[in-house]
Amino acid sequence: AQSVSQHNHHVILSEAASLELGCNYSYGGTVNLFWYVQYPGQHLQLLLKYFSGDPLVKGIKGFEAEFIKSKFSFNLRKPSVQWSDTAEYFCAVNARAGGGNKLTFGTGTQLKVEL
Amino acid sequence: DAEITQSPRHKITETGRQVTLACHQTWNHNNMFWYRQDLGHGLRLIHYSYGVQDTNKGEVSDGYSVSRSNTEDLPLTLESAASSQTSVYFCASSIVPTDTQYFGPGTRLTVL
Numbered sequence: 001a002q003s004v005s006q007h008n009h010h011v012i013l014s015e016a017a018s019l020e021l022g023c024n025y026s027y028g029g030t031v032n033l034f035w036y037v038q039y040p041g042q043h044l045q046l047l048l049k050y051f052s053g054d055p056l057v058k059g060i061k062g063f064e065a066e067f068i069k070s071k072f073s074f075n076l077r078k079p080s081v082q083w084s085d086t087a088e089y090f091c092a093v094n095a096r097a098g099g100g101n102k103l104t105f106g107t108g109t110q111l112k113v114e115l
Numbered sequence: 116d117a118e119i120t121q122s123p124r125h126k127i128t129e130t131g132r133q134v135t136l137a138c139h140q141t142w143n144h145n146n147m148f149w150y151r152q153d154l155g156h157g158l159r160l161i162h163y164s165y166g167v168q169d170t171n172k173g174e175v176s177d178g179y180s181v182s183r184s185n186t187e188d189l190p191l192t193l194e195s196a197a198s199s200q201t202s203v204y205f206c207a208s209s210i211v212p213t214d215t216q217y218f219g220p221g222t223r224l225t226v227l
Contacts, residue, residue, distance in 0.1 A: 006157075032213050032214070034215070036218075042220070043205065043218040043219060043220045043221055044158075044205065044207075044218040045218070046215050049214075049215060090157060090158065094212075094213045102148075102160055102163065102173070102212070103148075103160070103216060104160075105150075105157040105158040105159075106157055107155060107156060107157040108157045
């Protein structure tokens with residue numbers, strides 16, 4: 001079965017600092033990869049996704065993620081965070097052939113950006 | 116605009132009562148999903164449906180049931196609520212099962 005690990009559970013940064021959130025998955029086949037964000041009191045929304053092609057994908061609000069197949073990783077990055085990026089971030093994976101068409105989510109990373 | 120709504124947004128109930136959480140989407144998506152969100156666990160899949168009359172169990176389906184009588188709705192029923200079912204419940208839908216899921220605003224359920 002597929003699983004997703006997010007190693008950073010809580011991250012606190014100052015505005016303008018750079019961000020990198022780790023995501024690793026366990027599945028050897030072809031995967032679709034997602035990062036979702038949940039702002040305080042709001043529902044989850046898609047930040048970016050990777051299905052195939054260029055392993056560096058860009059999403060909304062200046063976020064990007066890099067798929068490294070050899071490391072089973074899909075880390076999220078942002079060069080300069082803003083206070084408004086305070087939210088919980090979830091990595092999710094769908095193993096297209098063996099995942100039963102279901103998403104598996106990581107446990108989430110709570111990001112707090114301080115002024 | 117198309118959307119996905121959930122009701123109620125907040126509910127308090129007692130142990131042993133039957134509770135139904137509503138999910139309604141106007142995206143006309145065939146695929147619908149129910150998750151629960153708990154601290155330290157992220158989102159876990161409860162049930163899902165790929166179309167009318169189709170329902171499937173997810174990883175934490177015990178104590179829950181769903182039915183799909185039309186494209187727009189996938190109500191989630193807790194047959195006999197337990198304190199362990201206190202959680203935030205999210206409904207989602209997608210065009211293709213493997214693609215982006217669109218989430219509702221969530222229902223915060225407290226079982227006393």
